[in-house]
Amino acid sequence: MALFSKQNKEVFTNPLNLDHPILGQVLGICSALAVTSQLKPAIVMGLAVTVITAFANVIISIIRNTIPNRIRIVVQLVVVAALVTIVSQILKAFAYDVSVQLSVYVGLIITNCILMGRLEAFAMQNKPWPSFLDGVGNGLGYAMILVIVGAVREFLGRGSLLGFQIIPDACYDFGYVNNGMMTMPAMALILVGCVIWVHRAYFYKEK
Amino acid sequence: MKLNTNSNAYIIIYSAILVVIVAFLLAFVYQALKPMQDRNVELDIQKQILYSLNIRDLDGQEAQVKYLTVVREIFPYQGRKYYKCNVDGKDIVVVELKGMGLWGGIGGYIAIERPQNTVYGAYFNHESETAGLGAEIKDSQAWQEKFIGKKLYKDGSKDVALSVVKKVEDPETQVDCVTGATLTSNGVNDMIKTCLEYFPEEFKSADCCQATKNKECCKDAAEHACEHADKECCKADSCKHVKEDCCKEKTQECCKESTAVAE
Numbered sequence A: 001m002a003l004f005s006k007q008n009k010e011v012f013t014n015p016l017n018l019d020h021p022i023l024g025q026v027l028g029i030c031s032a033l034a035v036t037s038q039l040k041p042a043i044v045m046g047l048a049v050t051v052i053t054a055f056a057n058v059i060i061s062i063i064r065n066t067i068p069n070r071i072r073i074v075v076q077l078v079v080v081a082a083l084v085t086i087v088s089q090i091l092k093a094f095a096y097d098v099s100v101q102l103s104v105y106v107g108l109i110i111t112n113c114i115l116m117g118r119l120e121a122f123a124m125q126n127k128p129w130p131s132f133l134d135g136v137g138n139g140l141g142y143a144m145i146l147v148i149v150g151a152v153r154e155f156l157g158r159g160s161l162l163g164f165q166i167i168p169d170a171c172y173d174f175g176y177v178n179n180g181m182m183t184m185p186a187m188a189l190i191l192v193g194c195v196i197w198v199h200r201a202y203f204y205k206e207k
Numbered sequence B: 001m002k003l004n005t006n007s008n009a010y011i012i013i014y015s016a017i018l019v020v021i022v023a024f025l026l027a028f029v030y031q032a033l034k035p036m037q038d039r040n041v042e043l044d045i046q047k048q049i050l051y052s053l054n055i056r057d058l059d060g061q062e063a064q065v066k067y068l069t070v071v072r073e074i075f076p077y078q079g080r081k082y083y084k085c086n087v088d089g090k091d092i093v094v095v096e097l098k099g100m101g102l103w104g105g106i107g108g109y110i111a112i113e114r115p116q117n118t119v120y121g122a123y124f125n126h127e128s129e130t131a132g133l134g135a136e137i138k139d140s141q142a143w144q145e146k147f148i149g150k151k152l153y154k155d156g157s158k159d160v161a162l163s164v165v166k167k168v169e170d171p172e173t174q175v176d177c178v179t180g181a182t183l184t185s186n187g188v189n190d191m192i193k194t195c196l197e198y199f200p201e202e203f204k205s206a207d208c209c210q211a212t213k214n215k216e217c218c219k220d221a222a223e224h225a226c227e228h229a230d231k232e233c234c235k236a237d238s239c240k241h242v243k244e245d246c247c248k249e250k251t252q253e254c255c256k257e258s259t260a261v262a263e
Helices: A006-016 A029-034 A039-062 A069-094 A096-102 A104-111 A113-123 A128-158 A169-173 A185-203 B008-052 B060-070 B141-145 B182-197 B201-212 B215-228 B230-235 B240-249 B252-262
Strands: B071-077 B080-087 B090-100 B105-114 B118-126 B163-165 B174-176
Touching: A006 A128, A029 A104, A029 A128, A029 A185, A039 A069, A039 A096, A039 A104, A039 A113, A039 A128, A069 A096, A069 A104, A069 A113, A069 B008, A096 A104, A096 B008, A104 A113, A113 A128, A128 A185, B008 B060, B008 B105, B008 B118, B060 B071, B060 B080, B090 B118, B090 B182, B105 B182, B118 B141, B163 B182
Parallel strands: B163 B174
Antiparallel strands: B071 B080, B080 B090, B090 B105, B105 B118
C-alpha cells in the first residue's frame, strides 16, 4: 500500500473537514474553551495535542494485537498519560512561561476525548502509518479551531496578537475599549458555536 | 502461535511489563530535564523580583545579569525570604509574599524602600484566579503600580497600615481594590498584612537607631543583626561595643572581609 494512497489521504483530510473532532464530533470542547484566551498558548496546546495524538495512535496501533481486550482502556490511558507527562516536562524545560500559562490543561490532555476517541475508534483497528496520519489530522483539526478562537479572543479582548499590540494607541485615545468579555471562557463557547455554524453552513456536506 | 490475550496470567504480566517500561521512561525524562527545569523556576523567581523593582522589560540572560547586579543579599528570617537590593543607589528590601486568593494560592514580591519604608514597587502572582477579574492582580501592571509610593506604616505605629480596600480613605497607605474581584483583593490585603508583620525587627530597630541614635534601638539592631545575618553585624558601625563581641563570636571571617574592604 502506498504511503499516500487515496485511502490514506482521506484518513488525513477527513478530520480536517467532514469528520472534524470539534466541529463534526464536538469532542475536546472543554480544553478548547480554557486555553484560548491568547494565541500563543492556543498554538502550543494545539501542537501538544497533535504530537500526543499522533504518537499515542502509533504506539497503540503497534501493540494493538497484544493488548488484552479487557484492559484495553487502561493500556491506552497508560500510554497517553506517559506521553502527556513527557510533553509537559519538555514544556517546563524549554518553554517555561507557556507551561505556566497552560498550567493544568497540559495534564488534562489525558482526559481529552479526542485522544481516547481516536485510540478506541481508529488505532485499535488500523496499521501504524494510517493511525499516525489520523492522529496528525485530528490534532491539526483541533489546533485549527484553537488558533481561530485564540486569535479572535486575543485580538478583541486584548488588542494584540501573539503578545504584539495590533490596535494602535490612537484608537484607544478615541475611546475604543478592549472587550473584557472575550477573556472569559464563556465567549470561547459562543465563538466555537459560531465556527461550527459557519462550518455547517458553508463547508460541511452530508455524505 | 496465537497467544490467548484474555487469560488472567497474560493480563497481569502484560500490565506489569507495561508499567515498568513506562516508569523507567518517565524517570529517565524527569532526570534528564530536571536541571533545565530548576533553572527555569529560579529564573522565573528572579524575574518576578525584578518586576517588583519595576524592571519589567528584560528577558532570559539579561534578567539574570541584572538580578545579580541588583540583589546584594538574600536574608532568610522566620521562614520568609528578604532580598536586600540596591537600585540606583537606593536601599531596597524585597519581601516574598505568600497568601490565599479566592480559588487558590497567590504570591508575589513587594519592594520596600528603606529607611523611609515606602513601597518601591510590587508584583503579584496567582495560581488560578478568574481571568479578567482576580487575575488582574498579575496581569494589570497599572494596578501593581498603584502601590508605588504608599507608606508601609502610619507615623509612629508599628502596625502595617498598607492595605487594599474598597474605598480609599487614606491615600498615603491604602490601595483601591480590583473591581469585581473583592475576594482576591482581600486575599492580597491579608497577604500583605501577614507577610509584612514580621518585617524583621532588625530593620525596624536599625531604622530607629539611624534616625534617633537611641541607645536601646542601636543595641537591639546590632543584636538582631548578630543573630540573623552575620554580615549585617559588621555593618552596624553605630554600635561598636556590641559589634565587637558579636564579631568575635560569630563572624570573624566577615570582619576580616569588611576590614579588607575598608583598607
